[in-house]
Amino acid sequence: MNNRRLPAVLGAGLLALALTACGGGGGSTTSSGAKLVNSGTLTVCSDVPYPPFEDFDKSAPTGFKGFDVDIVSQIAKGLNLKLTIKDSSFDALQSGLALNSGQCDLAASAMTITADRKKNLDFSDGYYNSKQSLLVPDGSSIKTIDDLSGKKVGVQQGTTGKTYTEDNAPSDAQIVTFPSDAEMYQAIKAGQVDALLQDLPVNLNHQQAGGYQIVQTYDTNEQYGLAMKKGNTHLVDDVDKQLQKMHDDGTYDTLYNKYFSTK
């Protein structure tokens, strides 16, 4: 080949590549018409760890365990799809970035359904009624949210717990924002904050581990939902049908009791 023609040949190759790249929209659809990122697989993103909703588990086939993980496993089974779970950041999930950029089909991450989030996401029916709670070290003088005056309270970035704290804590409480529960728990251990305000089940986990106690819970009428890419209505329908089926045949109650039974 004449070497001087190389740029032209390379150029033509690039052109072909660019055109094919444009053509492939990526993904596939299920029998119901729901769009999937990877064919035959339900790809789920979750901000792990957030026990008891999601946590790492080497022995599990997906590598994860928890209430959300069990719920989406049932949904994938009902839809005849394989399940892949990816660890992601909560910011990316709740802003819609992870879903809109095609990283996953579904976000299952103890995510409360809010009007703001609905701007960029579609939600399934609520699958869990969430409460907020205040966790303090044993022997702390903080008994209620009003006692946070002049104290440091840890909250998670982007959560409804943060919004609740901003709306209800005394104005001179110092609200310290963390990327996730992992850092918050370290911070209260290190004495960097005096209390944590976040979802009840997560604080319950810390209480069970010892040294800390929940002094107040808050009923905020929040519901967790599974988030999907805006406009993927077929998938929303599929997921809602599976959730309904789980409520009807008792699977949901079994799972619920596995994680949240007070008995």
Add this chain to the structure above:
Amino acid sequence: MKRSTRRRLNRGVLYAVLLAVVVGLILGVDWHTVRANFFSPGARDNWHDLITVGVKNTLIYTFIAFAGGLVLALVLAIAKLSPVAPYRWLATAYIEFFRGLPALIVILAMGFGVPIAFQWTPPGGVIGAGLLGLLLVAGAYMAETIRAGIQAVPKGQTEAARSLGMGGARTMVSIVLPQAFRIIIPPLTNEFVLLIKDTALLFVLGVTFQQRELTSVSRDFMTSGATAGTATSLLQAAILYLIITLPLTRLVAWLEKKQQRAR
């Protein structure tokens, strides 16, 4: 075909390919989703906080970490060139240790590890701890730069100074270091630019409303305010980072050019 014709043809093809790629990108982008995610109309409300809190703190944190790191680096560089072997070993061990660790881990260790282990929090609370972590790492990198700068000053300069009767320390401070710093301004500016971006890591330690740097402020706007539920504020923060860093990187390029001319 004449050689000049062929060359023109080749060039034409290359331009056509570039055009096709650009057109392909423009056509391939899902503008509707992009606009919804990154160009929310509420963006105007965000600038005030992004600049008065985010940019301000980012610059303050960068200056503190840089100044602290520079002092530490100077000591380390001189120790590494010391005729006393244990000083050289210590400096080398320090530099290798902190260059080998991710800044994030050092910051987490300073913010959570040290207070838990020693029941002691560095001055300035968590931000002080985080900045200490940042400057420990920056110092390791800058030490090597300064050492190289000192060694780049011709030996004759030292010999001349000593023959004029100057002491070792005096020679270092008035003759060698000023020349060394002129040589290393470009790499030091690079370190400064790196630090501007690394201040975003302080977020893992938890920050209050007034302590947030640029990235934290923009992450907050992903969930609250007029652009909640979108990633518009991330784009705004990116623009602000570029406004800060681009002039600096251009400055480095200009300094390098000027230095080459001076030789």
